[in-house]
Structures are given as C-alpha cells and as structure tokens.
Amino acid sequence: MQISLEGKRAFVTAGGDGMGRTTAITMHELGAEVFTCDIDPRGLATLPDGITTWECDVSDSSALNAIFDEILPGGLDIMINNAGVGGPTKLVEDVTDEEWDHCMSICIDAQFYCARRVAPVFKAQQSGVIINMISGAGIMGFPGRSPYAAAKWAAAGFTETLAMELGPDNIRVNGIVPGNVNGDRMERVIAAHAGAEGLDPEAVRHMYAIGTSMQCYVDPQEISDLIMFLVSDYGRHISGQIIGVDGNTETLYPRS
Numbered sequence: 001m002q003i004s005l006e007g008k009r010a011f012v013t014a015g016g017d018g019m020g021r022t023t024a025i026t027m028h029e030l031g032a033e034v035f036t037c038d039i040d041p042r043g044l045a046t047l048p049d050g051i052t053t054w055e056c057d058v059s060d061s062s063a064l065n066a067i068f069d070e071i072l073p074g075g076l077d078i079m080i081n082n083a084g085v086g087g088p089t090k091l092v093e094d095v096t097d098e099e100w101d102h103c104m105s106i107c108i109d110a111q112f113y114c115a116r117r118v119a120p121v122f123k124a125q126q127s128g129v130i131i132n133m134i135s136g137a138g139i140m141g142f143p144g145r146s147p148y149a150a151a152k153w154a155a156a157g158f159t160e161t162l163a164m165e166l167g168p169d170n171i172r173v174n175g176i177v178p179g180n181v182n183g184d185r186m187e188r189v190i191a192a193h194a195g196a197e198g199l200d201p202e203a204v205r206h207m208y209a210i211g212t213s214m215q216c217y218v219d220p221q222e223i224s225d226l227i228m229f230l231v232s233d234y235g236r237h238i239s240g241q242i243i244g245v246d247g248n249t250e251t252l253y254p255r256s
C-alpha cells in the first residue's frame with residue numbers, strides 16, 4: 001500500500017507547529033500542493049519550500065475568507081480543520097466571557113468558517129474531504145476544561161452533520177481524536193492542570209497516561225498518518241467517523 005497525494009490541493013489551519021505542521025509537511029512530501037496559515041509566523045517560516053503560508057488568526061472570518069479567495073479559484077481537495085486551543089483550566093464559575101469566546105472561536109467557529117467556504121467548491125467538483133480535529137474532550141466530559149469540552153463536542157456534532165449534508169455529493173467528513181500527544185502543547189496542559197490543582201506535574205502526566213487503556217502518549221506523526229489514509233483514495237468510503245489515535249481513552253480525569 002502506498003499513498004500518493006499527487007495532484008491534490010490541501011489547506012491545513014494552524015500549520016506552524018504541532019499536528020498541523022506534521023500534517024502539512026507529510027501531505028507536501030506525498031505530493032500535494034499544501035496551503036497553511038498560523039497566528040504565529042515563526043513556525044511558518046521554517047516549513048519546507050513549496051508550502052504556501054499566511055499569517056492569520058483563524059477566529060477572524062474575514063482573514064480566512066481572504067485566504068480562501070486566493071486558494072479556491074484553483075480548486076481544493078482536502079480541508080484539514082486543525083486549529084484549536086486548550087482554553088482555561090479552571091472551574092466553570094471562574095471562566096470569563098473572554099476565555100470562553102476565545103476557546104470557542106478557534107476550536108469551533110473556525111471549522112465553520114472553513115466548511116462554509118469549501119462546501120460549494122467540493123459540491124461543484126463532486127469530491128472533497130474534510131477532517132476536523134476533535135479531542136477526547138469531544139466524546140466525554142473533562143472537569144476543569146468546560147470551554148474546551150463544549151467546543152470539541154460541538155466539533156463532533158458539526159462533523160456528523162456535515163457528513164450527512166455533504167455525503168450525497170461524494171464529500172467525506174471525519175473527525176480525529178488525538179490522545180495525549182507528545183509536544184509543547186501537552187507540556188502546557190500538564191503544567192496548567194498541575195497548577196490549578198496543586199499537583200506534581202509528573203503525577204498529572206501519569207494520570208493522563210492511565211486514563212487510556214494502553215497507558216500511553218502518542219506522537220504527532222501517528223495522527224498525521226491516519227489523516228493521510230483518510231484523505232487518500234484508501235479512505236474513499238470512510239465518512240461520518242470520529243476516530244481515536246489515543247490508545248483508547250477511557251477517561252480524561254481518573255479519580256484516585
């Protein structure tokens with residue numbers, strides 16, 4: 001089995017770092033013409049030549065629209081709604097309007113802004129694939145992370161609904177549940193959780209691992225590998241699925 005994305009055009013949001021970066025680079029290596037954006041230009045500057053980049057905050061629909069105005073006249077085959085932020089780690093009564101809105105706008109509003117633009121193009125060409133990044137927080141409760149859980153459950157509902165709306169036009173829509181992904185973001189999440197509850201960060205790290213059946217952390221490339229399968233012809237009849245690459249998350253909040 002060999003995956004080729006030759007001739008495909010793909011847009012990944014937040015491709016400067018983390019899984020978006022790995023995904024953009026892997027698609028580029030498999031032959032796709034890749035477009036990406038990020039709020040932080042530093043990661044964009046070190047992407048391989050040939051990947052087209054924009055500095056953009058995905059919560060700004062006009063900024064995203066300007067990017068789509070440049071990309072879509074040439075067509076698009078793959079939309080990866082990757083951008084997401086973890087939101088605050090605090091009890092619901094302490095969450096501010098700004099914290100709630102910030103998390104929602106990046107985790108779910110941006111997925112809507114992108115889907116709204118690509119759907120007519122995908123319909124006209126009778127093909128297209130959308131991948132929405134979800135989270136274990138989008139399939140189970142996550143005490144202390146209510147904005148993030150609410151946004152990611154919204155993303156799961158959005159994914160299921162788009163799969164039904166767009167399936168008759170040969171457009172596939174799937175969601176991915178990354179587990180505990182090694183990288184800077186996981187370190188920030190662990191530090192925030194430890195700080196909020198007065199715990200040792202190593203205890204939090206262990207707690208997250210034992211919340212999964214395989215007691216594991218995963219690497220960003222494992223997420224990108226699944227994305228490559230789903231966006232390729234091998235995934236041609238996979239739609240409406242929310243698939244974990246997470247060692248099977250049993251709980252996000254083991255209570256000892």
Ligand SMILES: NC(=O)c1ccc[n+]([C@@H]2O[C@H](COP(=O)([O-])OP(=O)(O)OC[C@H]3O[C@@H](n4cnc5c(N)ncnc54)[C@H](O)[C@@H]3O)[C@@H](O)[C@H]2O)c1
Pocket residue numbers: 013014015016017018019020037038039040043056057058059082083084085086106133134135136177178179180181182183184185186
């Ligand atoms: N890392 C994990 O363990 C994990 C677990 C489950 C789900 N997820 C989800 O996977 C996706 C990717 O996560 P990650 O950990 O790779 O991300 P990350 O935290 O590593 O961030 C990736 C990029 O997002 C960019 N970004 C942040 N805000 C932005 C904005 N407003 N506009 C544009 N770009 C912005 C950052 O500059 C960064 O380059 C997210 O949707 C996240 O919620 C991550």
